[in-house]
Amino acid sequence: MSSPLFLCILLVVFGSYLSITAAGDGHFRHKMSAPRRLQLGCMYVSVTPLPNRAGAAVPLVHRHGPCAKSQSTDKPSSFADALHRSRVRADYIMSRSRATTMHEQEKGKVSVPAYLGTSVDSQEYVVTLGLGTPAVEQVLLLDTGSDLSWVQCAPCNSSDCYGQKDPLFDPRKSSTYAPIPCGSDVCKTLQSNHLDNGCTMNGTHSQCGFRVEYGDGSKTKGVYSNEALTLAPGVVIQDFHFGCGYKQGGPNDKFDGLLGLGGAPESLPVQTSAVYGGSFSYCLPPVSSGTGFLALGAPSNASGFSFTPMTHFVDDATSYLVKLTGISVDGKQLRIPRKVFEGGLIVDCGNIISHLPSTPYEKLRSAFRAAMTAYPLIPSDDGDTCYNFTGFSNVTVPKVALTFTGGVTVDLDVPNGLLLDGCLAFADSGPDDYVGFLGNVQMRTLEMLYDVKGARLGFRAGAC
Known part of the structure; x- marks a missing residue:
């Protein structure tokens, strides 16, 4: 099955660039050229990115690269900044197996768990997927160090949600959206995986609450939910579990949420294992290049x-x-x-x-x-x-x-x-x-x- 990928065409970028040629002595030599004007831009085309692939593949880009759908306002990481972020993230992951679950009770609101996660600000690669019916495009950070996927949801004012280029996902406009009941097995798995679960009453129905707090100070909380996830035209995952976030905070920028690729039950690969066998792959492009891909299935x-x-x-x-x-x-x-x-x-x-x-x-x-x-x-x-x-x-x-x-x-x-x-x-x-x-x-x-x-x-x- 063919899948939509971005084709990058060069538009307006100034500065010096590096051309790479292989040297006969086993080294690579990089020629620093004088500043020149390039043509940069991106558009969708339909191609088959992977040979012998029975699963689904979607485009993947660097959030500071020329093909990013929603350009970040911050600059690409300097080495010092990247090193700091990487050390914070590494320190957290090393301690995660010893982490204890924390709880938070808020009177009159969703009762949600607190979970110290990895630094969202260290994430660099994003994919664009469709959520809901009809599908609404969402730009999601890719993370093998997280399991629970989430997006910002409407209604959410500027003090509760950070700015993003795409419209907020509005569950009221989707015919396939459903909150997960707090007494369900799906909600109970949050507790067994150190995400815990909370309950709130919406009319006569109970809902499963979630809260994720990251090492860089950013956080999200809301209702753990069920929805249709569109990977590519005609490739839809029904009953995908994700966090519908109604209150966010911290240094977030432009992206719409996060896609978890870890090994726990909440992650996308585990949720789709009956269809794709639990296997997935990705190719991360260089910052200055076009697109890579995320693929489900081997x-x-x-x-x-x-x-x-x-x-x-x-x-x-x-x-x-x-x-x-x-x-x-x-x-x-x-x-x-x-x-x-x-x-x-x-x-x-x-x-x-x-x-x-x-x-x-x-x-x-x-x-x-x-x-x-x-x-x-x-x-x-x-x-x-x-x-x-x-x-x-x-x-x-x-x-x-x-x-x-x-x-x-x-x-x-x-x-x-x-x-x-x-x-x-x-x-x-x-x-x-x-x-x-x-x-x-x-x-x-x-x-x-x-x-x-x-x-x-x-x-x-x-x-x-």
Whole structure:
């Protein structure tokens, strides 16, 4: 089945740009061109993005990229800002399995749970889906570190809801909307997954309440609900459970809500497992490029993928974990004891920068710096690896590859999978054997296939 994707056509952008060519010595050379005017813009076309795909695929874009439907008013993250956000998010996820459920009672209002979630402000990639009947377009942040999906709902005034470009979803105008009763099994699963549940009476009917509060101070609460979710023309998920938010707060910007892709029952992949088998994949495009995709269901022929075993992190049903076994720079394997990788890596598309335990991080940083001695290193109190490329017409960057359990070696895209704001997009996660994170910079241009039933993660190079 063909699916709508964005086709990006260049319109008005000023500044210098990077052209990439492969060098014969195994490096990639980046030519810094003089400032020029480009043509930028996007439009929908109907294409089939994935071969042998029986499921549904939808366009996925960076919220600061040229094809974002609702342009964010904030700027793309600097390395320092991205590093701060990534550390806050990593700290939370590490503590989530030990988190206790909190309750909040508000007289005369929906009784809802409180839940300390990950930082919404760290999310970078969005998809546009249809909610309700008739379907209303909603731009949703993509997050493998969250389960419960939500949108802002009408009626909601400016003090209760933040500004968004699209109209608020109004359940009163949908023929398929229904609040979930507080005594239902669906509502009870919120409690079993640390989201808890609350009840309110609307006439003679009880409704299930929800509350999500994130590490960056943003929050949403409202009614846990049932609705039709349209992925593509003719591809509709009936009875999709989501949060209809009537009171929001914090540093939110332009997006309409969040789409949870974690492993708990509230997530989109688990809710649709009867149809798509629980598998899903995505390809994250570079910031300056066009579109990637989010797909539900596994391809009928996975011959283009390399797979490594995947589990969940401790007793946290949300997070997906893989194990790194080695790193190479410029084609040379770094000498790192395998025991320091025992903690594994949480695969997290909402975490911008990858985090490695101290020994592998320091080995990687040292080898990368050795290959980049031609360029001035910007001094840093935190030991970051950032460069000043001003005045260089050509920049040569070494290849970096990650090897996972089973001998699966993944070449990171150059430069999009390595550099962020001129900095090596890796950070120190702490002592050896600590859990690390595979961030979205390193995922860029790869198709990441989550085969949950098969307990494996697949990588396909050059997918977007």
